Structures are given as C-alpha cells and as structure tokens.
Amino acid sequence: MSSTRGGEATLRTITTDIPARLDRLPWSRWHWMIVIGLGTVWILDGLEVTIVGNLSDALKGETGLGLTSADIGLAGAVYVMGACLGALVFGQLTDRFGRKRLFILTLLVYLTGTVLTAFSMNPLYYFAMRFVTGLGIGGEYAAVNSAIDELIPARYRGRIDIAINGSYWLGAAGGALLTIPLLNPELIPAWLGWRLCFALGAVLGLAVLFVRRHVPESPRWLFIHGREADSERIVGAIEERVRDQDGVELDPPEGSLRIKQRHTVSLATVARTVFTQYPRRTVLCLALFIGQAFLYNAFFFTFGDTLQTFLGVGQTGVYIALFAVSNFLGALALGPLFDKVGRVRMISGTYILSGVMLAVAGLMIGGLTAWTLTFFGMAIFFVASAGASSAYLTASEVFPMETRALCIAFFYAVGTAVGGITGPLLFGRLIESASQAGDIGGIAVGYYVGAALMVGGGVVALFLGVGAEQRSLEDIATPLSAQDAGDDARADDD
Incomplete structure (x- = not known):
C-alpha cells in the first residue's frame, strides 16, 4: 500500500492487475451509470450548437442582437476557440490532478457560460459568453473521453465510445425541436424565446452534475499517481457491485503491469512521446481531427442559415432534427463494427465514403430543395458520424495513459482550430456573398x-491506422510509468 507525506502519495515501483480486472468485467448496470454520468456531456454540446444554428433569424432581428450572417459564423468560431483553449488548459490539468476533479469543474464552467448567455444584451457580450461556454465544453472532451475509455472494458470500448460521442446528435435533435415552440412569438415573446433556449442547457447540465457525483476517479490514473490503495478499493467495490447486481461470477484477471509511479508528466515529456515515439499516430490523429472538424463545423454551424437564406425556410427545427437523428442512428448502427470489423477498415471507409458523398452534394447544390438538401445531409452524416467519433476514440487509445487527456486536448484543439474555426468563418462569408449574388x-x-x-483523412487512416479493437489500452501504448519500470517501450510500427 502507498503512504503519504505532506498530503502527497509516496511513489514506488509496483505490479498491478487493475487494467486486467477492469477489462475482464462483463457489461453491467454500473457501466450504464458511467455512460449516463459522463457521456451525456455530448448531448449538451449538441444542444448548444443546434440552438445557435436555429437562432439565426432570431439573433438577427430587432428583438435579438442585430447579428449578420457573418456574425453568426463568427459566434460559432468564437465558441470553438473557447473549446480549443479549454481542451488544452483542462486537458493538462486532467492528467495532473485526475479525471474526476476536472470533469466536475469543466461542467460547472459550461453551466456558467450557458446561463450567462441567456442574459446577452449586445453582440460583444454574446461572443464573450459563447467563448466561456466553449471553454467548459472543450475541457469536457479531454476529461470525459479519457475517463470513459479507462473505465470501459476493452471489448466494448469502440462501440461505447462512438455511441457516446454520437449522443451529441440527441442533443442536436432535442434542441432543434425545442426551438420550434420557444421561437414561436404567438406562444412566447420574441425577445424572451431565444434567451430561454440557452437556459435549457443549464437544466440538463444540473441533472448530469447530480449523476456525475457518483462516478469514481479512474483507477488507472490512481495507481500510476501513487494511490494504489484507492485504486484497489474502487475496483474491488465495482467488482462486488457487478457480482451482486448482475449475478455473475467474474473470471480471474489475465496479466499484470509493472509500473514506476509518478506525480506528473512534463509538457516536454508529452511532446517527446507524441512527436518522437509515436509520429505516425500523431499524423493519423491530426488528419482525422482536421477532416471531421471542418466537415461538421462548416456544414452544421451554418445549415440553418443556408436553409433560411436560400431555400425559403422559416422554422428550421424539423429539418435539423431529422439531420441529427440520422447522425445518432449512424453512430449506433456502425459503432459495433469498429470492434468487430476493425478500426482501420471502418475509419478509412467512413471518412472516404462521406467525403465523396459531400462532393456530390456540392455538385448538385444548385438543384436541391430544402428537403433534398436535408436528405443529402442525412445520408452523408449517417456515415460520417461514426467516423468523426472515431477520431476521439483513436486519440484516446493510441498514446500512453499518462498523456491521454492532454493528447485528446491537443488533437482536438489543433484539428478544431484548423477545421472548426476556419469552417464557420468560411461558410459564413460564402453564405453572405452567395446571398448577395442570389446564387x-x-x-x-x-x-x-x-x-x-x-x-484525405480516410487515406491516411488506411495506411497509418492502428488495429486497437478489443485490445487493452496498455497493450496499444505502453504506459510511460511501465517504460520507467523497465518494460520495453512499444515501437510506432502499427
């Protein structure tokens, strides 16, 4: 057992079977609690993005904030900038101070931002609050993704991660449908309706916070940071709960890991690990994140504006809800194949196919109606949804445990900065200039x-993808603490 001096755990070299014990667990009611407590954050993100997309006309009008189409694109870009910065800041803190502290803190930041957005009185204040909301959501991506993958058994990890990331679209569908009555001036005054839309996120966020209090710290994080007694206690409680609630006998764990505990990992060590030890995986993650970030942030942030500006649509809620449901169904339907068919085939296939379909939509855009554009989007993103979620899964799986949260944050921030900021800005300008030309x-x-x-991301995945399906995280990328203890480091030759 570890001891503490001055409130800090004493570090030792230990042998542990915690990863094997977590990976051999059957799916249980306890795992559903993890999914609900952590995974629902993507519903919040979907709610936020959809609300902004659906509020285009309300925010432009006299009862709104007087925004232009370019301002709508700028608001999307500001939100994404906040998410990028939040991911980087909170990602580093997640690896340093633990998953649980940070996924509570980041949810509180989100709640603050979305509540204050409802009180916007001018464009500058609105942009500032969108930035704060983005900070919280970006931090959630780093803290929550790392915690989920460290708690879910290896044989379920792919489908669960992709389904959870796909739940973003449940929030999108809900947000789209809720804006229909909230933006109806016959039911709610126009100046109040769009403000209530932002308050909805806070209600759901408080419910998530209540469930999340019961989610434990990652046992993998604990034993590496000198707290193996806490790690043993948590895993023992999980095993007892699974036996009692689900009535199953657990198989003996297979394999153990020898690690040299550490308190922190420096940024220099993280950079050396990512760029020197795993350069091919770095290129892979960058390609996946940039592709999916541009695709989604460019198309979806401005989808409602496109329908209203060019295709004569008033209320966009139904159109966006259909689009969102297709995305969620795609993640559910295709997610299991990432564990069965394999990561490389599914990632490359979903990226390439959705890219080709989007190019066809561009060629046909002049002849599409509001409904046919929506159906095109539904088909494209049924495939793209699972692919986009696999970017987060890949970044979480293919780097050592001590760098996991920061790696997710880094690739999310870089990919989103390239695709998620430039995408809305470019599309906002394109919509404005196209509307002036009437084309x-x-x-x-x-x-x-x-x-x-x-x-391009699909082609990169075809050549550089990692076959991580049904493998332990420690097998995919040897922890730095295990390398310190004398285990051989895994070469970047997958």
Whole structure:
C-alpha cells in the first residue's frame, strides 16, 4: 500500500492487475451509470450548437442582437476557440490532478457560460459568453473521453465510445425541436424565446452534475499517481457491485503491469512521446481531427442559415432534427463494427465514403430543395458520424495513459482550430456573398474543401491506422510509468 507525506502519495515501483480486472468485467448496470454520468456531456454540446444554428433569424432581428450572417459564423468560431483553449488548459490539468476533479469543474464552467448567455444584451457580450461556454465544453472532451475509455472494458470500448460521442446528435435533435415552440412569438415573446433556449442547457447540465457525483476517479490514473490503495478499493467495490447486481461470477484477471509511479508528466515529456515515439499516430490523429472538424463545423454551424437564406425556410427545427437523428442512428448502427470489423477498415471507409458523398452534394447544390438538401445531409452524416467519433476514440487509445487527456486536448484543439474555426468563418462569408449574388452555388466550394479533407483523412487512416479493437489500452501504448519500470517501450510500427 502507498503512504503519504505532506498530503502527497509516496511513489514506488509496483505490479498491478487493475487494467486486467477492469477489462475482464462483463457489461453491467454500473457501466450504464458511467455512460449516463459522463457521456451525456455530448448531448449538451449538441444542444448548444443546434440552438445557435436555429437562432439565426432570431439573433438577427430587432428583438435579438442585430447579428449578420457573418456574425453568426463568427459566434460559432468564437465558441470553438473557447473549446480549443479549454481542451488544452483542462486537458493538462486532467492528467495532473485526475479525471474526476476536472470533469466536475469543466461542467460547472459550461453551466456558467450557458446561463450567462441567456442574459446577452449586445453582440460583444454574446461572443464573450459563447467563448466561456466553449471553454467548459472543450475541457469536457479531454476529461470525459479519457475517463470513459479507462473505465470501459476493452471489448466494448469502440462501440461505447462512438455511441457516446454520437449522443451529441440527441442533443442536436432535442434542441432543434425545442426551438420550434420557444421561437414561436404567438406562444412566447420574441425577445424572451431565444434567451430561454440557452437556459435549457443549464437544466440538463444540473441533472448530469447530480449523476456525475457518483462516478469514481479512474483507477488507472490512481495507481500510476501513487494511490494504489484507492485504486484497489474502487475496483474491488465495482467488482462486488457487478457480482451482486448482475449475478455473475467474474473470471480471474489475465496479466499484470509493472509500473514506476509518478506525480506528473512534463509538457516536454508529452511532446517527446507524441512527436518522437509515436509520429505516425500523431499524423493519423491530426488528419482525422482536421477532416471531421471542418466537415461538421462548416456544414452544421451554418445549415440553418443556408436553409433560411436560400431555400425559403422559416422554422428550421424539423429539418435539423431529422439531420441529427440520422447522425445518432449512424453512430449506433456502425459503432459495433469498429470492434468487430476493425478500426482501420471502418475509419478509412467512413471518412472516404462521406467525403465523396459531400462532393456530390456540392455538385448538385444548385438543384436541391430544402428537403433534398436535408436528405443529402442525412445520408452523408449517417456515415460520417461514426467516423468523426472515431477520431476521439483513436486519440484516446493510441498514446500512453499518462498523456491521454492532454493528447485528446491537443488533437482536438489543433484539428478544431484548423477545421472548426476556419469552417464557420468560411461558410459564413460564402453564405453572405452567395446571398448577395442570389446564387446558392457559391457555397459549394466549402463542400469541396470538406470533402477533400475527409477523403484525405480516410487515406491516411488506411495506411497509418492502428488495429486497437478489443485490445487493452496498455497493450496499444505502453504506459510511460511501465517504460520507467523497465518494460520495453512499444515501437510506432502499427
């Protein structure tokens, strides 16, 4: 057992079977609690993004904030900037201070931002609060993704991670449908309706916070940071709960890990690990994140604006809800194949196919109606949804445990900065210039750029992808603490 001096655990070299014990667990009611407590954050993100997309006309009008189409794109970019910074800051803190402290803190930051957004009185204040909300959501991506993958058994990890990331679209669908009555001036005054839309996120966030209090710290994080007694206690309680609630006998764990405990990992060590030890995986993650970030942030942030500006749509809620449901169903339907067929085939296939379909939509955009554009989007993103979620899964799986949260944050921030900030800005400008010319075909160039990036990401995955399906995290990437203890470091030759 570890001891503490001055409130800090004494570090030793230990042998542990905690990873094997977690990976051999059957699916149980305890795992559903993890999914609900942690995974629902993506519903919040979907709610936020959809609300902003659906509020285009309300925010432009006299009862709104007087925004232009370019301002709507700028608001999306500001939100993403906050998410990038939040991911980097909170990602580093997650690896240093633990998953649980940070996934509570980041949810509180999100709640603060979304509540204060409802009180916006001018564009500058609105942009500032979108930035704060983004800070919380970006931090959630780093803290929550790392915690989920460290608590879910290896044989379920792919499908669960992709389904959880896909739950973003449940929030998107819910947000789209809720804006229909909230933006109806016959039911709610126009100046109040759009403000209530932002308050909805806070209600759901408080419910998530209540469940999340019961989610434990990652046992993997604990034993590496000198707290193996706490790690043993948590895993023992999980095993007892699984036996009692689900009535199963657990198989003996297979394999153990020898590690040299450490308190922190320096940024220099993280950089050396990512760029020197795993350069091919670094290229892979960058390609996946940039492609999916541009595709989604460019298309979805401005989908409602496109429908209203060019295709005569008033309320966009139904259209976006259908689009969102298709995304969620795609993640559910295709997610299990990432564990069965394999990561490389599924990642490359979903990226390339969705990219080709988006290019076809760009070629046909001039002849599409509001409904046919929506159906095109549903087909494209049924495939793309699982692929986009696999970017987060890949970054979480293929690097050592001590760097996991920061790696997720880094690739999310870089990919999103390239695709998620430039995408809304580019599409906002394209919509504005195309509307002045009276030609919807002017936005097709954005579709082509997104298609090229997605196809490129798929090709990279085909050559550099890692076969991580049903493998222990410690087998995919040897922990730095295990390398310190004398275990051989895994070469980047997958």
